[in-house]
Amino acid sequence: MLWFSWLPPFGPPLLRFIPCLRLSRLMSKPKGFFGKLIKPFVSRHNRELRKEEEDLEAIAAKETKVFSYEALVTATRNFSSKHKLGEGGFGPVYKGQLEDGRLVAVKSLGRWSLQGGNEFINEAVLLSRVQHKNVVTLYGYCTHAEDKLLVYEYVHNESLDKILFSREDKEAAMMLDWKKRYDVMIGVARGMQYLHEDAHTPIIHRDIKASNILLDERWCPKIADFGMARLFPENLSHVSTRVAGTNGYMAPEYAMHGYLSTKADIFSFGVLIIELITGQKNSAFAARSDASTLLEWAWRLHKKKQTMEMLDPALRSTADAEQVILCAHVGLLCTQADPKVRPEMRRVVVILSKKPSALEEPIRPGVPGSRYRIRALGSTGKTSTSSSGASTSASNIASSSNGNNNAATASLPATSNISTTTTNVSSATAIHRSKPLPYKHYHTT
């Protein structure tokens, strides 16, 4: 009955149909003597169900969030390859223009989203009510046979990764001067605060990274792909197809154990901050003698009060040293191994936008994507070490790592062992499925 618990008490009438739709599914195939007895009632019930589903679509249409497939075919010139903006793990994205002139990005999810059309519609309607300057607007959706499509506002500039990590186009990285990068950090933080705390329904993004930050014509950042955790609630397969963790943004507790909370997003945000300061991709960091990951390198420099040494050379002439040091400090607080001690987004926004008097020192960063050990204190007070984590709870991770260090200790560099990472994630998936609580319950932390 979990699905019921997170339905908003007030909402579009279509949401209130859900309980009876579920019940009707149970009753749709009566068998045996009892089946014959109730058949007439069930047939009538099925007719009512079809009627309700039609009503549901009509209601959704009235909210003008539903697009006809034909309208999207016209907008994208029949999903022509010329209009293709790219293809992510969920499917291709096409640029299009609606009849009313609006430019859109149409994302085709194929068959990969939730099983039922109704669940998809419910989620899409909820997501299209998400409105914030720093979050890409979802105009609406479309269902067509097995295919499901999401229609977003089109954001003019490239995604942040293309500019920040562009090797060929050094000028692009130069254009992204310190002021712009600082504004991107604050904008993304505000968008995330909204998603976590202020949206009508709390949303964990699950995939905060430079390629999911789009920049508009005024360099204002907009968080893209924000609905995926709701559209794929218990399915980590998308994550594992991209070899979880090697993308460098996943919090260790999520990559290894499937524990998803707002704190996993905050970890990813911390990685993004360090990438913006250094101009380096966490997942492509060349290990050095003193640090095997970008985060560890940043942490060591911070400890030695040499933060400016990590600065992207493209920022030399524009950086404000005080701000850089503050931002690096925040990035390191966000990427601490222990999810409990990472600051909430609300606090991050305050720290970044006002000069704080004093900040706590960050403990060692967690290492996304690498195998790490959990030291769990048993009831006897004895310390046991586990690397599988299958029976270790999130609170163990949290409480055991308070002491500044070895609770979540990297035993491998982030990029060194892809197969280990994948294996661990699939075991995390199993844990996640057998206990489908983490997503829905953790999002209220």
Ligand SMILES: Nc1ncnc2c1ncn2[C@@H]1O[C@H](COP(=O)(O)OP(=O)(O)OP(=O)(O)O)[C@@H](O)[C@H]1O
């Ligand atoms: N609203 C949008 N406006 C403009 N371009 C967009 C929009 N949404 C996506 N894109 C572009 O479409 C491409 C594919 O995006 P998508 O989000 O599917 O994949 P991704 O972020 O690259 O990968 P992943 O699925 O792994 O997150 C990207 O190049 C992105 O810049």
